[in-house]
Amino acid sequence: MSRKDEIKSAYKSLGNAHGFYDGMMTGTTLPGRMILKGVWRMTRKDALEYQAGAFEAIPADFKGKLLEVPVGTGVLSMPVWKTLPEAEITCLDYSEKMMASARSRAAEMGISNVAFRQGDVGALPFADESFDAVVSLNGFHAFPDKEAAYRETYRVLKPGGIFCGCFYVKGCNAHTDKRIRQFYIKRGFFTEPFETLESLRTRLEGLYGEAKVYNVQSIAVFQCRK
Numbered sequence: 001m002s003r004k005d006e007i008k009s010a011y012k013s014l015g016n017a018h019g020f021y022d023g024m025m026t027g028t029t030l031p032g033r034m035i036l037k038g039v040w041r042m043t044r045k046d047a048l049e050y051q052a053g054a055f056e057a058i059p060a061d062f063k064g065k066l067l068e069v070p071v072g073t074g075v076l077s078m079p080v081w082k083t084l085p086e087a088e089i090t091c092l093d094y095s096e097k098m099m100a101s102a103r104s105r106a107a108e109m110g111i112s113n114v115a116f117r118q119g120d121v122g123a124l125p126f127a128d129e130s131f132d133a134v135v136s137l138n139g140f141h142a143f144p145d146k147e148a149a150y151r152e153t154y155r156v157l158k159p160g161g162i163f164c165g166c167f168y169v170k171g172c173n174a175h176t177d178k179r180i181r182q183f184y185i186k187r188g189f190f191t192e193p194f195e196t197l198e199s200l201r202t203r204l205e206g207l208y209g210e211a212k213v214y215n216v217q218s219i220a221v222f223q224c225r226k
């Protein structure tokens, strides 16, 4: 089984996600499926494709120190963290409220190797080169100071460490770009400036050397190594 397929099958441990946010991220509720299609032009299969791609660079036998930022409610990451019992995982988010859901999800799923910490990605409370992997799902389109976020995620990563994840990029789908401007920016969920697929590739190659960058509709998936 490929690493992507392993991750997709890990999502089966999630069951049906409840709550508006979780349903939207997983497409497992009717409003969630409507948003996936109406805003993102995605099916549940497309969403699984980008989500599995975002974690693909983390090997199935990963045992090192891993930082996830931002964890949000943990709906996309906890099923994968459950499959890495020997990893030492730290999950960070600015919002205690979002993280409270992630904490209860981890407890319900019996995951004990994850620590939670409130903080700002732009000023990470960790020493230089302290993680073997940094994973960031759907964060960079929300972070207010993206330059600081790129700088900090790079700083805390060990040489040879993996940086991977996904987020919204503009210019892949005009319909989605319009909906993002209409709803997500106005409500403060997303913050400009946004990357394009090309600007992201150029930025990551500049920082990390080689970078694998591709898109599923308007979500860019990236994998690189420091």
Ligand SMILES: C[S@@+](CC[C@H](N)C(=O)[O-])C[C@H]1O[C@@H](n2cnc3c(N)ncnc32)[C@H](O)[C@@H]1O
Binding pocket: 025, 069, 070, 071, 072, 073, 074, 075, 076, 092, 093, 094, 095, 098, 119, 120, 121, 122, 136, 137, 138, 139, 142, 143, 144
């Ligand atoms: C769209 S959610 C993504 C959460 C999760 N990774 C997911 O894919 O479901 C964006 C998250 O970024 C967090 N966030 C925004 N600005 C942040 C910052 N400066 N530092 C840390 N987290 C931040 C928000 O609190 C929110 O939980």
